[in-house]
Amino acid sequence: xxxxxxxxxxxxxxxxxxxxxxxxxxxxxxxxxxxxxxxxxxxxxxxxxxxxxxxxxxxxxxxxxxxxxxxxxxxxxxxxxxxxxxxxxxxxxxxxxxxxxxxxxxxxxxxxxxxxxxxxxxxxxxxxxxxxxxxxxxxxxxxxxxxxxxxxxxxxxxxxxxxxxxxxxxxxxxxxxxxxxxxxxxxxxxxxxxxxxxxxxxxxxxxxxxxxxxxxxxxxxxxxxxxxxxxxxxxxxxxxxxxxxxxxxxxxxxxxxxxxxxxxxxxxxxxxxxxxxxxxxxxxxxxxxxxxxxxxxxxxxxxxxxxxxxxxxxxxxxxxxxxxxxxxxxxx
Numbered sequence: 001x002x003x004x005x006x007x008x009x010x011x012x013x014x015x016x017x018x019x020x021x022x023x024x025x026x027x028x029x030x031x032x033x034x035x036x037x038x039x040x041x042x043x044x045x046x047x048x049x050x051x052x053x054x055x056x057x058x059x060x061x062x063x064x065x066x067x068x069x070x071x072x073x074x075x076x077x078x079x080x081x082x083x084x085x086x087x088x089x090x091x092x093x094x095x096x097x098x099x100x101x102x103x104x105x106x107x108x109x110x111x112x113x114x115x116x117x118x119x120x121x122x123x124x125x126x127x128x129x130x131x132x133x134x135x136x137x138x139x140x141x142x143x144x145x146x147x148x149x150x151x152x153x154x155x156x157x158x159x160x161x162x163x164x165x166x167x168x169x170x171x172x173x174x175x176x177x178x179x180x181x182x183x184x185x186x187x188x189x190x191x192x193x194x195x196x197x198x199x200x201x202x203x204x205x206x207x208x209x210x211x212x213x214x215x216x217x218x219x220x221x222x223x224x225x226x227x228x229x230x231x232x233x234x235x236x237x238x239x240x241x242x243x244x245x246x247x248x249x250x251x252x253x254x255x256x257x258x259x260x261x262x263x264x265x266x267x268x269x270x271x272x273x274x275x276x277x278x279x280x281x282x283x284x285x286x287x288x289x290x291x292x293x294x295x296x297x298x299x300x301x302x303x304x305x306x307x308x309x310x311x312x313x314x315x316x317x318x319x320x321x322x323x324x325x326x327x328x329x330x331x332x
Contacts, residue, residue, distance in 0.1 A: 006036045006045065013046045020053045024212035027056070027237040056262045057213065064095035064130075066219040077226045086192045089133045089223075096130045098254050101284070105318050110138040113249075116314050116325045117278040120248035121203055124276055126238055127255040128209035132220045135227065136192035140205060208245050209233035239263040242273040250276035254284050254321065256305075257298070268305055271326075279326040286320060295322055 010032035015021050020028070031052050035045035069092055076084035093099040093106075102109060114120065119140060125131055207229055211217050214235050221231035236243070239259065243250075252259075252271075260267045271279055283298035295317070302324050306313070312330050316323040 003036055006042055007032045009042050010035060010045045010049055013042075014049050014053070017050070020050060020057065022214045023053060023057060024214065024235050024237050026240060027212045028053070030237075030240055052262070055258070058258065061097040061129075062095050062100075063213075063216065064092050066215045070219055070222050073223060073226055082192075086136060089136060089192075092130050092133045097288075099130050099134065101320050102134075102253075105321070106134060106137045107139060109318060109321070109323075110134075112316055112318075113280055113323065113325060114139060116316075117249050117280070120205070122206040122245075122247035122249075123208065124243055124245060124247045124250040124274065125207065125209040126243065126250060126252040126270075126274070127259065128211050128220065128233070128251075130216070130220075131251065131253060132207060132209050132233065133223060135205075135207065204229055206230065206247070207232055208243065208247060210236045210238050210243060212237050238270060239266050242270055244275065246275040248276065249278045249280060250274045251280045253280070253282045256281055257283065257301075271306065272309075274328075277327070277329050279328060280323060281326065282321050282323040284320065285317070285322050298322055 007029065011025065011029050014023075014028050014032070015025060028049065031049045032045065035048040035052075036042075039045040039048060069088060072088050073085065076088055090103065093103060207224060209217070209220050209232065211220075211233070212235060217233045217235045220233040224231050224233065232245075239262075256267055259270075271281070281302065283294065283302070285293060285295045285298075287294055299315070299322065303313075306326065310330075312327040314325040314327075316325065
């Protein structure tokens with residue numbers, strides 16, 4: 001069997017599998033070509049590709065039932081029920097570990113970031129996961145009766161287990177009083193923005209999102225269309241094909257460590273290639289298992305990653321997340 005035929009056999013086998021069949025074929029094909037070069041037989045090559053995909057896809061981080069959640073969103077939007085829409089978005093964000101950890105700080109997170117970058121009219125969400133479902137809590141200035149509406153952190157007491165004021169991963173959590181939600185609004189009396197309000201300077205926000213999980217991207221585009229936005233999410237492996245779209249802000253949230261581990265050496269070229277005025281790169285401050293503090297480790301890692309570039313960097317530290325806002329306009 002020729003190398004090309006062997007690669008095709010590996011791709012076919014992986015695409016037919018239940019666990020990884022809905023992964024970007026371009027990603028599978030690149031991994032298959034690499035595995036065929038390393039293994040003489042097809043079976044070990046298939047096993048090697050699956051192992052790589054487990055690390056890249058990280059299925060252990062979680063996913064909602066996309067079909068069921070799309071149906072719920074359809075009903076909520078049809079009823080113009082903002083409280084229900086926000087509750088469903090929260091449920092989806094909770095289903096994935098990365099966005100679940102950000103729920104208690106969600107509105108503060110984007111408020112502080114956009115205070116540095118300015119209100120973006122266009123966003124690139126790199127390796128997006130379910131983060132686009134946080135759109136209503138991004139605090140984007142709303143064109144609605146001339147007033148700006150900002151969202152607040154959206155979590156429910158049923159979703160976040162809190163013990164002694166700390167979250168299950170040892171990070172500071174909000175109090176039980178703060179977690180009370182009534183009618184889709186936080187006890188602070190503020191709500192997330194509505195679909196009519198997702199505009200900046202009278203223009204609809206352009207939200208580009210990139211991921212290699214096909215059902216996830218289909219769901220994100222379904223949500224964006226319901227919000228009245230263009231469905232700009234793409235099944236695209238940014239390690240192989242850097243985004244070409246230009247935007248005000250590029251988000252790469254808590255993915256750089258795994259990205260560098262799986263695609264060694266491509267992190268820096270990706271940041272250089274992104275056509276964004278500002279880069280927002282974040283890292284977890286606590287390890288997934290064991291509660292080890294990673295702040296200093298990732299601070300040093302980040303500065304090594306961009307060493308040699310004259311990019312102004314602002315550091316923001318949140319409960320559970322370390323953020324670097326990089327101004328590409330003024331560097332180099």
